[in-house]
Amino acid sequence: xxxxxxxxxxxxxxxxxxxxxxxxxxxxxxxxxxxxxxxxxxxxxxxxxxxxxxxxxxxxxxxxxxxxxxxxxxxxxxxxxxxxxxxxxxxxxxxxxxxxxxxxxxxxxxxxxxxxxxxxxxxxxxxxxxxxxxxxxxxxxxxxxxxxxxxxxxxxxxxxxxxxxxxxxxxxxxxxxxxxxxxxxxxxxxxxxxxxxxxxxxxxxxxxxxxxxxxxxxxxxxxxxxxxxxxxxxxxxxxxxxxxxxxxxxxxxxxxxxxxxxxxxxxxxxxxxxxxxxxxxxxxxxxxxxxxxxxxxxxxxxxxxxxxxxxxxxxxxxxxxxxxxxxxxxxxxxxxxxxxxxxxxxxxxxxxxxxxxxxxxxxxxxxxxxxxxxxxxxxxxxxxxxxxxxxxxxxxxxxxxxxxxxxxxxxxxxxxxxxxxxxxxxxxxxxxxxxxxxxxxxxxxxxxxxxxxxxxxxxxxxxxxxxxxxxxxxxxxxxxxxxxxxxxxxxxxxxxxxxxxxxxxxxxxxxxxxxxxxxxxxxxxxxxxxxxxxxxxxxxxxxxxxxxxxxxxxxxxxxxxxxxxxxxxxxxxxxxxxxxxxxxxxxxxxxxxxxxxxxxxxxxxxxxxxxxxxxxxxxxxxxxxxxxxxxxxxxxxxxxxxxxxxxxxxxxxxxxxxxxxxxxxxxxxxxxxxxxxxxxxxxxxxxxxxxxxxxxxxxxxxxxxxxxxxxxxxxxxxxxxxxxxxxxxxxxxxxxxxxxxxxxxxxxxxxxxxxxxxxxxxxxxxxxxxxxxxxxxxxxxxxxxxxxxxxxx
Numbered sequence: 203x204x205x206x207x208x209x210x211x212x213x214x215x216x217x218x219x220x221x222x223x224x225x226x227x228x229x230x231x232x233x234x235x236x237x238x239x240x241x242x243x244x245x246x247x248x249x250x251x252x253x254x255x256x257x258x259x260x261x262x263x264x265x266x267x268x269x270x271x272x273x274x275x276x277x278x279x280x281x282x283x284x285x286x287x288x289x290x291x292x293x294x295x296x297x298x299x300x301x302x303x304x305x306x307x308x309x310x311x312x313x314x315x316x317x318x319x320x321x322x323x324x325x326x327x328x329x330x331x332x333x334x335x336x337x338x339x340x341x342x343x344x345x346x347x348x349x350x351x352x353x354x355x356x357x358x359x360x361x362x363x364x365x366x367x368x369x370x371x372x373x374x375x376x377x378x379x380x381x382x383x384x385x386x387x388x389x390x391x392x393x394x395x396x397x398x399x400x401x402x403x404x405x406x407x408x409x410x411x412x413x414x415x416x417x418x419x420x421x422x423x424x425x426x427x428x429x430x431x432x433x434x435x436x437x438x439x440x441x442x443x444x445x446x447x448x449x450x451x452x453x454x455x456x457x458x459x460x461x462x463x464x465x466x467x468x469x470x471x472x473x474x475x476x477x478x479x480x481x482x483x484x485x486x487x488x489x490x491x492x493x494x495x496x497x498x499x500x501x502x503x504x505x506x507x508x509x510x511x512x513x514x515x516x517x518x519x520x521x522x523x524x525x526x527x528x529x530x531x532x533x534x535x536x537x538x539x540x541x542x543x544x545x546x547x548x549x550x551x552x553x554x555x556x557x558x559x560x561x562x563x564x565x566x567x568x569x570x571x572x573x574x575x576x577x578x579x580x581x582x583x584x585x586x587x588x589x590x591x592x593x594x595x596x597x598x599x600x601x602x603x604x605x606x607x608x609x610x611x612x613x614x615x616x617x618x619x620x621x622x623x624x625x626x627x628x629x630x631x632x633x634x635x636x637x638x639x640x641x642x643x644x645x646x647x648x649x650x651x652x653x654x655x656x657x658x659x660x661x662x663x664x665x666x667x668x669x670x671x672x673x674x675x676x677x678x679x680x681x682x683x684x685x686x687x688x689x690x691x692x693x694x695x696x697x698x699x700x701x702x703x704x705x706x707x708x709x710x711x712x713x714x715x716x717x718x719x720x721x722x723x724x725x726x727x728x729x730x731x732x733x734x735x736x737x738x739x740x741x742x743x744x745x746x747x748x749x750x751x752x753x754x755x756x757x758x759x760x761x762x763x764x765x766x767x768x769x770x771x772x773x774x775x776x777x778x779x780x781x782x783x784x785x786x787x788x789x790x791x792x793x794x795x796x797x798x799x800x801x802x803x804x805x806x807x808x809x810x811x812x813x814x815x816x817x818x819x820x821x822x823x824x825x826x827x828x829x830x831x832x833x834x835x836x837x838x839x840x841x842x843x844x845x846x847x848x849x850x851x852x853x854x855x856x857x858x859x860x861x862x863x864x865x866x867x868x869x870x871x872x873x874x875x876x877x878x879x880x881x882x883x884x885x886x887x888x889x890x891x892x893x894x895x896x897x898x899x900x901x902x903x904x905x906x907x908x909x910x911x912x913x914x915x916x917x918x919x920x921x922x923x924x925x926x927x928x929x930x931x932x933x934x935x936x937x938x939x940x941x942x943x944x945x946x947x948x949x950x951x952x953x954x955x956x957x958x959x960x961x962x963x964x965x966x967x968x969x970x971x972x973x974x975x976x977x978x979x980x981x982x983x984x985x986x987x988x989x990x991x992x993x994x995x
Contacts, residue, residue: 236275238267246278269560283307285515285566286314291321291587292329295580299329304588305566307514313507313592316599320591322717323466323474327539330464330590332583338381338455339405339550341413342395344439345432352430353390359424360385360394366423371416375408377401380416384454386441393441397455402578404457404519404552406444413437445521447499447528447548457526457550458578462586463543466594471540474721475598479540485601486533502529502544503597508589509549515566516581517557522550531593544590551585553577620670621768623649626695631679634761634772642681650676650692670767672699676775692775693758698736698899700767705732715970719834726828731878731960735899736769737819742898743771745816746808753804753895776886776894783887787976793917797887799933801913804893805880806937809906812875820875823902825960826863833859835963842970851985855959862956871905871941871949878902880909881916907946907953910934912961915984916976922983924990951991958984 233249234242250257260279270277289303306314324330347353360367360383368380379399386393396413398405414437425431438444443451451457468479493501506527513523530545553572557563567573572581628644675695682688705727713720727733740760747757756774778784786792814820825832836856843849858865877884877898884897914930935946962984965977 232276234276238271238274238277240267243267243277243279246276250278266561273557273560283309283514287569288314288317288588288591289321290325291584291591292325293584293587294329294331295583301325302570302584302587304512304570304584305515306508306511306588308507308511310507313511316595317508317511317588317592318713319474320593320595321588323470323594324464324587324591325717326470326474327464327466330462330587332460332462332586334579334582335459335461336455337399337458337578337582339378339398339400339409340395340442340451340456341398341409341437341444342393342439342441343413343417343435343437344441345392345394345435347390347392347430347432350390353387353392355428355430356392356424356432357385357387359427360392360420363420363423367416367420370419371396371412374412374415375400377403378405378408378412380412391439393439395441400552402553402575403555404522404550406519406522406550407555410437443525445525447525449499451525452500452528452547455547457522457548458582459545459547460549460582460586461543461545462583462590463541464590465536465539465541467539471598475594475602477598477602479535481601482540482598483533483535486597500528500530500547502527502531503593503600505529505531505544505546505589505593507596508592509546509585512585512588513551515563516570516572517560517563517566518551519556526550529589529593531597542590542594544586544593546582546586546589549582549585551578551581553581619766621697621763621766621770623671623675626675626677630761631693631772634759634770642683644679644681645688646680648678648680650678670697672697672703692777694755694773694775696771696773698739698769698771700769701732701735701737704735705730708732711968711971715967716834716838719831719838719967722830722834726831729824729827730831731823731900731902733821734819738817738901739897739899740769740771741817741819742901743773745812746898749811751808753808753893755894755896773896776896780889781886781894782889782891783882785886786882787916789882790917790919790979793882796891797893798914798917798930800887800891801885801893801895802910802930802934803937804895805877805909805913806906806934808895809874809876809909810937814873814875814903817875817901820901820903822873823878823904823956824863825956826859826866829859832959832963835967836959838967839963842967848982848985851988852958855955858955859959862952862959865952865955869905869948869952870945871907873903874906875901876904876906876909878904878908880912882913885913904956905949905953907934907949908957911950911954911984911987912957915957915962915980915987918983918987920979922986924993927987927990947991947994951988954984954988954991958988 230249233245247257247261257278260281263280265280267277285305285307287303288306290301291303293300293302306317308314345353345356347356364383367383371380372378377400380396381399382397384395384397386395396409396416398409398412400408417435417437421432421435442456466475471477471479471482490501506523509527510520510523512518513520513526525548526546528546528548530547532543532545534541534543552558553567554575558567558573564573567577567581570581570584571577572584626647626649628647631647632644673696675697677693677695678690679693680688680690705723709720709723712723740762743754743757743760746754755776758772758774760772761768761770776784783792783797833856836852836859840849840852840856843852877895878900879897880895884895886894886896888894910931914927918927931946931950935941935943938946958981962977962981965974966981968974969977
């Protein structure tokens, strides 16, 4: 047995050596060596392609080779990391108060959102202040001698010749200033620590050069003075803990030591962080104790996230993230506020040098006003401030139970298998399009990629926050009928975003316009018309189909899978060529009197037939339950309005928000299910003159007048008269014969006010970021309509 084992060992060794020789012989050389030129880059890419390694995406880079030649070797291309904007963050520097911003590079969902929440909390609380305590960069060469006595003499030599060594070291840099050399002797080994100030650069490279030349000088001068030559010496004996965390560097310093602090009032903690000071403190001390027990160096929540994101954006040395992320978080209750302090003792950064000169990284520094000389201290303070904001937001999310929910909402770690276009197969169509295809056999289903359809406003908003397929997807379905004759039909698959996705998208828009608007939106979301929008439209189409509503696109079926968040409507594809009027929100001139009357009659038939009890997901619209939101959005609209006359009317409407509930309750008219987005974006006219009404996702229970005033605000001509306006109101009134005209006018007046306050205000304010061409014209028309109604009161 022993003999067998020996033989196996011999065979293994022989085989290993033989294979090793083969590997060495066959190891290819990457062409172009370290050259950063177009020719060398092309050679390397060809080499990879010849080895079946795809590089087309990596090679598609916009970097100028002249810009990066000192930053990379053997260049082949680039990968991209998206940047998000964080801010504003109120920074109090001496007597100056400034709103600041930073770019954050990350692939981690929820990070930028959390940084923004923290920035908002700090800013609402009066801002943060910061101080830089010191800036140092170290390099720690090691010298080995034969005996202890030589090492002791070397130690004395260093102490007696500091000024000479300093002079030599500083000859090799315009910025490095040698402050001290500390000495640690371990028997015959001596570790020196060169401590420099490096100006606005992080200084790793310059201190390496300076220290190396100082070492050569030291060895030469020590030999002349004593005839002793070290057995060996190296530029770094790990005494500097370069790119590593060490207690020595925390205490003595490496990089920038910066402290940021703020105080958060209890009211802000409750309203924005949705927790309390007492709960934050209750959880803080036990978690800190556990961290110390685990051997954690320092104590913080997730400083590394903020530092890494800013490092990526601004061209810092990414390997320094580790030591730079050492942080000490402190919480303390003071009167009616929570005092929070974050200390970063080893922030290794520069506002010049390294990758900071690259064009995009330079722009990211400019966003922070930290580019170039004289800016590194400001840079350190802002990094500490934004990191402090993230600490506050993340810790509050953990304590309040929102941490996991936020990550799921923003698309990270969400266990959802998203629906794919490839899943729309003949079997899928056959099983889900029973309304039309029940007696037909589906043969093929092909996406119609030649057709580009503009998604609706809500879908575009929701697409900002989710990864799934939403919007309009046109398909051609080929099938055989009962007589086995091949035919085809174009269908439109409409994949609905969740109401939560819509609200999150609206929240992003609101936060970009005014952080306070985002806050009140969050509080109002359950009462807005977007609530259950993905369920309402499916429910409406089922109802319209079952009740034979002729003014609707042919409804073929639906597919719902709540676990996968799939809510699909499959309907007739309306071709623009087969319509006389379609997508005409910017063209009121296309609408004839006959067309307008036909639309009013069509929607009125629905209003009269629909019963509120027939619908599970359609609720009464009660705008008074969202007063803070509508007041805020109206205030912004008034602030941005350049027409003084309109501004005065809008201001009057602002003050009427308080009385909307009372006004609604005094109107003795029956409410019904309304479309609530009833305008030419969602209404087409066939060549035969038949109105087709679609997109019912915002349906609510309200007065039928609401649909009429919205429709008229879009289709009335630019310079319409009171007579024209009242002609259409009378036509609508005549469809209902049992109500008084006076009461009917009250319904129009109330509905028009609600329409302006809750919908047109949204179009106009969102227009600060997204252009809606129809918005100002429609608002002017609606205000003129309101004025005509006031004349008849």
